[in-house]
Structure formats: structure tokens, C-alpha cells
Amino acid sequence: MNYPIYLDYNATTPSASEVIEAMLPYFGTHFGNAASKSHPYGWLAENAVETAREQVANLIGARPKEIIFTSGATESVNLGIKGTFESYQGEKQHYITALTEHKAVLDTFAEIEKRGAEVTYLPVDSSGNISLEELENSILPHTKMICLMWANNETGVIHPVKKIADLATSRNIIFFTDAVQAAGKIPVFTKGIHLMAISAHKLYGPKGVGALYVRHNHDLPKPLAQIHGGGHEKGMRSGTLNVPGIVGFGKAAELRLAEIKAEAQRLETLRKKLENRLLELSNTFLNGSQQSRLPHVTNIAFGGVEGEELLKMVNQKVAVSSGSACTSISPKPSHVLAAMGLSSDLGRASIRFSLGKNTTESEIEMVLNWVKKVVLELRKP
Template structure:
């Protein structure tokens, strides 16, 4: 099969060869269950898990005991949000998030609203930025948690995390950040953050494994477990650990620690070339900010074309998406772009291009050429 040029690295990344190599022994030779404490098979598996936990903790500036393994970021988000709600059960609860959060966050909060939680959804401006003044005004005496992503998956915009955590700290509110698109791509930290979701397959690790960072040494409640049965992961997430996946996650985290700065600079150069040339097409505009964003992402609106047909045609030779991979099957315009003020037609005719380790200058040149050809043909049809 002849695959198209891959420019959808925000949806998922390929496993690096060294990640696959690290994982392979744990599918066969080292077959133990990490919870089997009575023989060498279990000891080897447990040791591998703890080594990976340390590497992942190092990536985000945490202690290894603060890393709770999950099946991915969606589970980590559900554990962090629903687990916090359960920890405060019986109290009046208010939560703050933003209209441009990932659906994993928004859908989880929608479920909490059914259970009686009060929600404030912050607005964003045309660049996708929140107002810190509005955030501060939204904090109530019964606000339990602020949940704001580190970097947006559709536009790449980076929220001012340091200023957010200082507001949360001042008002004694738990701060949870979805750092799925940030970890392994830009430096992240845990100072002032209570909960953080990360995912292996967004940083060149395997699918099906993620983690929730749970800060220790503070007096606010920690999330209560949502999956029972065995008390794994310090009682926070029961279930047999995915040892090969966790080993791969650790290997990927270690690689990204060493290469993210130089790779980020390389991708920024390629992204800027792609963006500059596509924005030369008439009736195009950048969705979001040119400054405060991830270096490998651009989101461009193409006026004068029908969105579904644009995406279908572009994907014949360039693999891209119109938004989150979780919602790419929906013909509806992106909720992120809608919150930024784009009308539904332009929202549907917007494409997210996300670059990665396999992206070359020739890929960019070929992608630009193809997209220009498609847009011209659609406008003339």
C-alpha cells in the first residue's frame, strides 16, 4: 500500500525503533506479571516497570511514586476528574475548565454535571487564549478543581500554566492539566500542579498506555480510584499492568528528554515553511496565534471550498485531520475553532497539519504543492 505523506503527528506518532526494541523482550522472554511477587518472572517485570516510571517522572520533573499508569490519557483524565469529584462527595462542588479542552475533558465534566457538579466553561479569544482575569473571577468558595490543558491539540496554543497554577495556589484549588500534546515536545514541570495527564503514543511510544501524575505532599484530597480489583498502582488504578507498553513509554520518554529541543527547532523551520507557503493561497488564514504555540503544529482555514470535500481530497496524498483524532469522524466543525469565533463553514474547511520526526523538507514541498492543487481545483469546480 502506498501511504500518503504523514502530517498528523498530533493524532498519533510511530513507535521509535529503540522503543520497539526495548519492548520486545517483555512480550515473550520476560513474560512476568509485575504483581507476581513470589518468583523471578514477576521481579523482572516489576523492576522494568519501576525503571520506566523513573524515566517518565524525569520527563515531567516528578517523583517516580507520583506516576500512576493507566491505559491512556482518556482514562487518566477520567481518573483525575471523577476521582476528585468522588473525594469531595457530599459537598457542593464547582469546577472550572475551558470550551477548547479535549473532548475527553469536556465529556467527563458533562458527566459530572449530571451528578450535580456546577461547571464554568471559560471563553477564549480569536487566538484561542483564555483571560486570566476571567479565570480568577470564576473561582468560587466551593471551587474544587481548575482543569486547563497545557497545549491545545488542534491549534498548538500554549496556555500560561505558571500563571494558572499561581492563581489556583492562591485560592487553594486543585489544578489539573492535560499535558498530552506538551510532554515530550516542550519542557514541562510539576511545580504547583496537582494532577497531569500524559500519553505514550503522542511522544513516539506505544498506544494503550498513559499516566496520571498525582502530586504528593499537599493537604488537598487525591483522586479516588475508578477501577477496583486488586489495589494496583498504590490503590489508585487496579488492573494488570501493561508491562511491554510501560517499558516502551519509559524508553520513549528518555529519548524525548534528549532530543526534544533540537527536534523542536528543526520542526519549527519546516512548519514555518509549510505555513508561509499555504498562507500565500488566497482566502486562507491561520487559526490561532503565531507566537505562543507548539513548534510543529499549524491550523489553517481555507475559504471558498467545502470542508468535507477538501479534507477527502487532501488526504489522498497528505494525511491530515480537521481536528482531534477522537472527533475526526464527525462532519461537525471543530468545537475548538467554533469557540475561537470561526463560522461553521470555515471551521469545517480548516486543516490541522502536525509534523514529526519523519517529516522532511521534501514532504513539506510535496504537501504544499498538493494542497494548492486541490484548493484551486475545488474552487474552479
């Protein structure tokens, strides 16, 4: 198949060749169940899992025992939020999040609202930033959790995580961050953070595996298990462990830790070139902050074109996303861009370009030529 140039690395990344190589033996030769404690097949699988647990912990600055393996970030989010809600069962509960969170977070909060939780959804400004003052003013005596993503998946905007963590610590409130787009792309930390969701397939690991960081040694409740049946993962997530996936996750984390700084600098240079040249087109706008954002992401609105047609034509040669939740009938504007104040038309005519390890300068040149050609063609009267 003649694939287009891939600039949708925020959606998923290809597994690194080293990751695939590390995983392969655990599909066949070393096929043991990590919970089989009585023979070498199980011992070897368990050792591989524990090595990976340490590798993932190292990526985010955690201890291995604080890593709970899951099927991905969506499960981690559900475990963190629903599990915390259930741990406070019987108490009046209030949670704080933002309108620009991933749907995994927003839909999970909608679910616990049905069960009686109060949820405050913080607005953002036109750059996608929350107000720390508004965050602090939203805290109530019965606030149990602040849940804010590290970096936005559509715009790349980075929240002031350290300040949020300090605020949560000062008020003795659980701080949960969805770090899916940040971990492996920029340095992250766990100080002041109680829960963190991460995913392997966003950092050149396999799909179907993720983790929830659960901080130890504090007096606030830990989330209660949402999947029962065997007491795996310290009783927090039952089920036979996906040993090949976990091994791949660990290898991917190890690789990212080694190359994160140099790769971020390389991608930021390419991103700036792409962004600056596209913004030379009239009636184009950058969505999101220019100050604090991921180095490999840009989200650009193209005025004067119809969004569905723009995306369809661009994707003939460049694989990108609009950041919209599309149905088969008509695309809806992104909830993130809508929260930032973009009109429906401009929101639909916005494209997220996310670069990655395989992105080259020559590809960026080809993307620039093609996108400019498409936009100018669509703007013809």
C-alpha cells in the same frame, strides 16, 4: 500499501524503533506479572516497570512515586476528574475548565455535572486564548479544581500554565492539566500542578498506555480510584500492569527528553515554511495564536472551498485531519474552532497539519505543491 505523507502527528505517532526493541523481550522472554512478588519472573517485570516510572517522571520533572500508570490519557482524565469529584463527595463542588478542552475532559465534566457538580466553561478569544482575569473571577468559595490543557490538540495554542498554577496555589485549588500534546514536545514542569495526564502514543511510544501524575505532599484530596480489584498502582488503579507498554512508554520518554530541544527547533523551521507558503494563497487564515503555541502544529482555514471535499482530496497524498468530529453523513465543525468564533463553513474547511520526527523538508515541498493544487482546483468556478 502506498501510504500518503504523514502530517497527523497530533493524532498519533509511530513507535520509535528503540521503543519497539525495548518492549519485545517483555512479550515473551520476560513475560512475568509485575505483581508476582515471589519469583524472578515477577521481580524482573516489576524492576522494568519501576525503571519506566522513573523515565516518565524525569520527562515531566516529577518523582517516580507520583506516576500512576493507566491505559491512556482518557483514563487518566477520568481518574483525575471523577476521582476528585468523589473525594469531595457530600460537599458543594464547582469546577473550572474551557470550551476548547479535549472531548475526554469535556465529556467527563458533563458526566459529573449530571451527578451534581457545577462547571464553568471559560470562553476563548479568536486566537484560542483564555482570559486570566476571567479565570480568576470565575473562582467561587466552593471551587475544587481548575482543569486546563497545556497545549491545544487542534491549534497548538499553549495556555499560560505557570500563571494558572500560581493562581491555583494562591487559592488552594487543585490544578489539573491535560499535557498530552505538550509532554515530549516542549519542556513541561510539575511545580504548582496537582494532576497531569500524559499519553505514550503521542510521543513515539505504544498505544494503550498513559499516566496520571499525582502530586504528593500537599493537603488537598487525591483522586479516588475508579477501577478496583487488587490495589495496584498504590491503590489508585487496579489491574494487571501492561509491562511491555509501560517499558515502551519509559523508553519513549527517555528518548524525547534527550532530543526535545533540537527536534522542536527543526520542526518549527519546517512548520514556518509550510505555514508561510500556504498563507500566500488568497483567502487563507491561521487558526490560533502566532505567539504561544507548539512548534510543530499549524491549523489553516481555506476559504472558498467545501470542507469535506477539501479533506478528501488532500488526504489522497497527505494524511491530515480537519480537527472536526466527522460522522458518516456530514462533518461537523470543530468545537475548538467554533469557540474561537470561526463560521461553520470555515471551520469545516480548516486543516490541522502536525509535523513529527519523520517529516523532511522534501516532504514539506511536496505537501505545499499538492495542497495548493487541490485548493486552486476546488476554487475553480
